[in-house]
Amino acid sequence: MANKENPSYFLWERFKNGDDDAFYRIYDQYFNELYSYALNFSKDQDFIKDCIHDLFLNLYKYRKTLSSTDNIQYYLLRSLRRLLHKEGTKRNTLLHDEQLLHLNDTPVVSLEDEIIADETKKENFKALADVMKKLTKKQREALSLKFEHNLSYPQIADTLNISVESARTMIYRTLKELRKAIKKGKTSNSILLFFMLRNRI
Structure with a gap:
């Protein structure tokens, strides 16, 4: 269960409720970390950036239906991992x-x-x-x-x-x-x- 006293919880809820400033803050705060993590799966920089951008576009599009979280980092890492595998299988860019x-x-x-x-x-x-x-x-x-x-x-x-x-x-x-x-x-x-x-x- 999400800890409602955690600042990350409020930031995430603001984003879910349509606060664009919260969305851009999340993007700016976690992009580099997501990029670094994605290097575990591919060396194709354009592919990685495309996946991260797709992730945030999907989050923005479906923000009202997203579950609550007090750990945005964990939420994003897991989501990006799934997306990398999905898109990597299609484009055959994941490294063995x-x-x-x-x-x-x-x-x-x-x-x-x-x-x-x-x-x-x-x-x-x-x-x-x-x-x-x-x-x-x-x-x-x-x-x-x-x-x-x-x-x-x-x-x-x-x-x-x-x-x-x-x-x-x-x-x-x-x-x-x-x-x-x-x-x-x-x-x-x-x-x-x-x-x-x-x-x-």
């Missing part, structure tokens, strides 16, 4: 796991950049990057949802259509592999601290 594994700029590049921002040793960066490229599409998406979009485990599970326990296990095992890839010392400690603070585990 094996293709993603060979891309240097994986969907979690921003996460990698944040983790290693203070690191200067090339060998440590390479170790982390190599592991990132070996992750499955779903593992990278789970990390993106958790670290870049700060979704809860139940929300991640719902988005990926898996159980909450599976979501926890997937992220835990993935982080474990990342830790193994980093050498002991300053780099290892800083990365571990980053994950502990962001993941609360």
Whole structure:
């Protein structure tokens, strides 16, 4: 049930009730985040932008029939994911796991950049990057949802259509592999601290 005391709830209700300013505020606030998330599924920038625009057009068109929410981010991410799959199947632009594994700029590049921002040793960066490229599409998406979009485990599970326990296990095992890839010392400690603070585990 939506928390009616949450500011996001009131913003969403204003939009549903025809407030165009609320609509543009939602668009401006979440476009970049939606774009970043969509990179998990396609590298076609025009396709991604088209899907995001279609999403907002549909929201605007059917705003009076939309359900209430106090988590606009979660609502939009789930809606965009469905639309990307639907349109991607039609246009054959979704990337397969094996293709993603060979891309240097994986969907979690921003996460990698944040983790290693203070690191200067090339060998440590390479170790982390190599592991990132070996992750499955779903593992990278789970990390993106958790670290870049700060979704809860139940929300991640719902988005990926898996159980909450599976979501926890997937992220835990993935982080474990990342830790193994980093050498002991300053780099290892800083990365571990980053994950502990962001993941609360």
